[in-house]
Amino acid sequence: MGARAEYVTRPREWITSILAREPRFLSAAQIHERAKRLGMRVSLSTVYRTLDHLLAKGGVTTRAQSDGEATYLLCAPAQHHHHAICRRCGRVDDVDCSVTDQFAQSLRARHGFNIDEHAMEFFGTCGDCR
């Protein structure tokens, strides 16, 4: 009963390899362009479907850009962590989940990352809803 079979196909390998080669959030369109540039013939819809597939499998993280475009990063969450994103080149560094006042400093020391902005959101249930 049930577990769905899963095929290893060329498009899937291509897309995964493109994600694997760069520590950056990439949009579906960017992935598609790089694939073309590398001589890999994949359709944009396959890129979308493969990304959905990877999301479901848990091998990828998404992030909505401020303009609403979705971007994807190869990221199997070994441990719960967050991301430091370079606003110039987009490079992503993993940051473990322990937040303090000296966070920026330690980040700078440990990762060479100079943090000048951060955002966070908390989700749960408010007093009225309990």
Next chain:
Amino acid sequence: MGARAEYVTRPREWITSILAREPRFLSAAQIHERAKRLGMRVSLSTVYRTLDHLLAKGGVTTRAQSDGEATYLLCAPAQHHHHAICRRCGRVDDVDCSVTDQFAQSLRARHGFNIDEHAMEFFGTCGDCR
């Protein structure tokens, strides 16, 4: 030279009043629907343009939903702060920016918010880009 004149119009007052009445991130479409329901005749494009206007003025914060749809909250950042978002009703509470390990507990005590998930992102310049 130059400060642009700014008109106070009914659509703008309407949209602001709708945002003001609820501590929740609302999409342009939701705002538009509520306006109609309240007998306010505004076009959806005006909703979008007014939201852009409020964003530029700094009276509103945006947040992209996971599906990419943009949502808006009346939020003039008196001090730098973050948001606690109820995942059941969407209610937003302000949270001042000091993050510790006992964060969830203090949030629960101070705001009645039961946090079971959070996300954060850091932006800056990575080692390679300096």
Next chain:
DNA sequence: ATATTTGCAAATAATTTGCACGTAA
């Protein structure tokens, strides 16, 4: 009077879907 804002309809842009064909198992 005139600069600014609005409504409407059409244009964009990202993403999704239906379906016939291709392919891994």
Next chain:
DNA sequence: TTACGTGCAAATTATTTGCAAATAT
């Protein structure tokens, strides 16, 4: 062989834009 994946073109959905008419100043 057959369930699963892909390509293509068309459909959806959120958002933006051009322009003539309305409105705040």
